Amino acid sequence: MPANEKLKDTISHLPHKPGIYKFFDDKGIIYVGKAVDIRKRVSSYFNRSAQHNKKTLKLVSQIKDIQFTIVDTEADAFLLENNLIKQYQPKYNILLKDGKTYPYICIVNERFPRVISTRNKINDGSRYFGPYPSVTTMNIVLDLIRTLYPLRTCTYNLSPENISAGKFKVCLEYHIGNCKGPCEAFIDETEYNYYISQIRNILSGNLTIAKNYFKEHMATAAAEFQFELAHQYKQKLDMLEDFQLKSTVVSNTLTNIDVFSITSNEQCAFLNYLKVMNGSIILTQSLEVQKKLDEADEDILASVIVQLRQEFESTSREVISNIEITLPLDNVTVTYPQIGDKKKLLNLSLKNAMYLRKEREGRLEKNRELSDQREVRVLETMKKDLRLTELPRHIECFDNSNFQGDNPVASMVCFKNGRPSKKDYRHFNIKTVVGPNDFESMYEIVTRRYRRLLDENQPLPQLIIIDGGKGQLSFAVKALKDLDIWGKVAIVGIAKRLEEIFYPGDSLPLYIDKKSESLRLIQRIRDEAHRFAITFHRSKRDAGTLKTELTDIKGIGPVISDQLLNKYRSVKKLRELSLAELTAEIGKSKAAILFNYLHPDSQL
Known part of the structure; x- marks a missing residue:
């Protein structure tokens, strides 16, 4: 069960009913789920931690609050979950968030309806077909309709009164045969609406009525020796049949x-x-x-x-x-x-x-190959720039960190094939050196690192980088000599100020072209080692400050300090605890002492 008492209490009061549950962190909803039994499902996140993968464990660690909604059926829970995911887009839910507004074909609700494309559905009585997955697909259908049927494209208000009053004149669309001229009553509303009904059938996927219409009119025109008109109907029939073929006819026996x-x-x-x-x-x-x-x-x-x-x-x-x-x-x-x-x-x-x-997957593999090729190229450049005898596929970099001699620590970062290998990163507490002595500290950590690799028969790196000048480099070299691996591993130092590369025993530094990819990689490795050391040093310093502050409280000894330090890390987090939570951690009497110290304005 979760350590947080509030979550424990919330879970214990969840219902054994179908519904949805929402997990919150400090900022908002991070996950929405559905369940046949809400309490059983939510409890499983906390009771079966050994069965969860890393992502689920991370989700659980971020949960600060749980809310739920009861519904009547599992189907209702399914739909509600889907709607909430769309609304809140929680970071741990899978999302279909391509941001698209899909296009529709619209038969406008008006006298002598127009057929138009739109991305906005309005509840105005118009008939919408779609949505279509792409504008190209929609335009193919729209072009077919406009070729088959002469429809108006103007936005005039074609009321009977306006047409009778002769307010409008036919436009170019009429003269080139794309419109029948309803604005001057050259086509009656019944015939026009028959076109619209056929268009509705086509857009619904039923082409039979439209095909029969063109077949009948083609036969009638041919019987009356109107061969040119019959040919026009034949062309439209061919268009429909071609469109049907492109639509992939599956089977006449299958419906929707x-x-x-x-x-x-x-x-x-x-x-x-x-x-x-x-x-x-x-x-x-x-x-x-x-x-x-x-x-x-x-x-x-x-x-x-x-x-x-x-x-x-x-x-x-x-x-x-x-x-x-x-x-x-x-x-x-x-x-x-x-x-x-x-x-x-x-x-x-x-x-x-x-x-x-x-x-x-092919694209990812290609990108990987390109990335590998680039990394090999950079390592080849580094081998040339640093005059190495082999490709530096395994590089380790050391850095020291201290603040006015306090809490001296060091770090080692590892790069393999030009990429960080974070599982191989190491922190070091300086054990044998008293005071702020970066040279002796460097000797200690290099010795400890490679003595362990030798004892465990682990492979040595091809290149060691020391973040510092000649002094630190010379002490690192001394460590390699004492371990009898001097000459087996290349080692260089990099000075921060001018990005100078130092070789052991060489008084003059090497300057690599500032635009060189190998220098950029060396700088990246050096910066990563520095970041890693600083982070470790700050955590040690903060922990030391907390421990000192706690042990200064009368009645709170080093054992209690260590216990709280290991769990909460900072005074800020301790202040957020209630008296009951502190009591559960360290007992009633010591909890009262610590609570009064942390909250002087609310003495118990």
């Missing part, structure tokens, strides 16, 4: 289906969505989702299905998937086809998801 597939690696999941209407694929979308807490594929897919169905306004009653998922949506069934047309659809979707994965 959503097809989802997923494949993943350790870092990402790759998904594909096919929207099928009236036997044709009218929309396809592939996407990549970054994993935040090592989520299972079924959890990611279920979440994405809800988001994409909302985004693309799907009302399909059937969802096809390549993995088993629980989708608590009303009147929606999930199927896992093994044969037939649905299996072909699923294979097509999975093929698209796999292609996206292959493309992204």
Whole structure:
């Protein structure tokens, strides 16, 4: 269970009911989850810590408060979770946050309706179709409609009164055949609206009515020897059939289906969505989702299905998937086809998801190769600049840190193949040197580091960098000689002021071109060693200050000081504790003494 008593109490009062839970840190919501049993699910984060990965453990360590909302069913919890994730975008939830506003085709609610493109849905009675995954896809459909049907593009108010009064004149669109001239009553409203009804069918994925219309008119025109008109209808029929082929006709027996597939690696999941209407694929979308807490594929897919169905306004009653998922949506069934047309659809979707994965992983691999090539190039340059006999794939750098002789410490950072190897970083407390003596301190830490590597039969670095001038370098060389590894490892020193590189026994420094990649890497390594040493020194100094302040309190001895120091690190954090929390840590009497010291204005 968590150490924080407030969280313990909150969890103990959570309900055994379905709903959602929200985790908060000091700044706001960091995670939203759903559960059939809220208390059991939330408790599992704290009771099963040994089973959690690093990301989940980090999430748990940041939780400062928990809130929940009870709902009637698991389906309600699923939808509420999805909406809250969209609203708050917590950093530990997977997000579909591409920021896009998808385009629609709109049949405007007006007399002699226009057909336009828009990104804004307004509740004004207009009919919207889409959204489309890209403007290009939408424009293909829109161009087809405008080619097949002569619709107006003007924004005139074509009321019966305005037309009767002759307020408008036909424009160029009428003269080039793109409009029938409703502004001057050259086409009646019934015929125009029949065009609109066919457009609605086409946009809904049903091309049969429009195709039959052009077939009948083509036959009638041919029978009346109007061959030019018949040819025009034939061209429009061919356009429709060509469009249907490009829309990927799946099967005349399939109606409205959503097809989802997923494949993943350790870092990402790759998904594909096919929207099928009236036997044709009218929309396809592939996407990549970054994993935040090592989520299972079924959890990611279920979440994405809800988001994409909302985004693309799907009302399909059937969802096809390549993995088993629980989708608590009303009147929606999930199927896992093994044969037939649905299996072909699923294979097509999975093929698209796999292609996206292959493309992204290939790009990452290429970037890795380019990065490796760059690092080898930099190391080759360093070998040349420093006159080394072998490529410095393993570099270690030492730095000392103290403040007016107080708390002397040192650090060693390790770079392998030009990259930080943080698991090999080391801190050193200076043990054998009294007072501020950087030279002797350098001798001590170099000796300790490489004696241990020799004792453990670990490989030595190809290059040692000493952050300091000739004095510190000479003492590091003395340590290598005493260990009998002098000459087996290259060693140089770098002075801070002019970025001078010193070699053992050479009175004149080496100046590397300031634009050289090898100098930039040396500076980066030196700065990292300095940062690492300073951080360690500050923590030691702060800890020492806290310990001194606590031991100065009458009644608080070194044992209690060490106990509080190890856990809370600062007086500020101790002041945030209540009397009850202090009592739980060090007992009632000592807690009262410490509380009165930390809060002099509220004496007990």
